[in-house]
Amino acid sequence: MKIKEKGNTVIIKRVDENLQELIQKITDQKKEFLSHHLVIDLNTYNLKAEEVLLFQTLHDMFKDCKKSFAIVVTDADFNELSEDITVVPTLQEAHDIIEMEEIERDLGF
Numbered sequence: 001m002k003i004k005e006k007g008n009t010v011i012i013k014r015v016d017e018n019l020q021e022l023i024q025k026i027t028d029q030k031k032e033f034l035s036h037h038l039v040i041d042l043n044t045y046n047l048k049a050e051e052v053l054l055f056q057t058l059h060d061m062f063k064d065c066k067k068s069f070a071i072v073v074t075d076a077d078f079n080e081l082s083e084d085i086t087v088v089p090t091l092q093e094a095h096d097i098i099e100m101e102e103i104e105r106d107l108g109f
Contacts, residue, residue: 070094
């Protein structure tokens with residue numbers, strides 16, 4: 001996995017690990033990430049609806065810390081994916097979602 005920081009956001013890009021390995025690596029290093037918003041870039045991965053649920057625990061950890069969590073997948077059927085976890089087609093949309101969620105938190109929603 002490759003890790004890149006952009007402002008208050010950490011972007012993790014899957015390199016060659018499977019989803020379980022990626023999730024485990026992020027979970028093992030969660031103390032380093034929980035003070036940031038997290039974007040997981042699975043750009044080259046064909047994410048299936050049931051695989052989104054593998055990220056539920058990570059999603060919940062970040063939401064509990066009042067941080068945003070998004071997954072970027074360009075090639076997915078977004079109508080079939082869970083609405084509980086934010087899945088977007090581009091990094092720009094992930095950043096836009098994070099900005100909107102920050103505004104909502106600032107306003108007390």
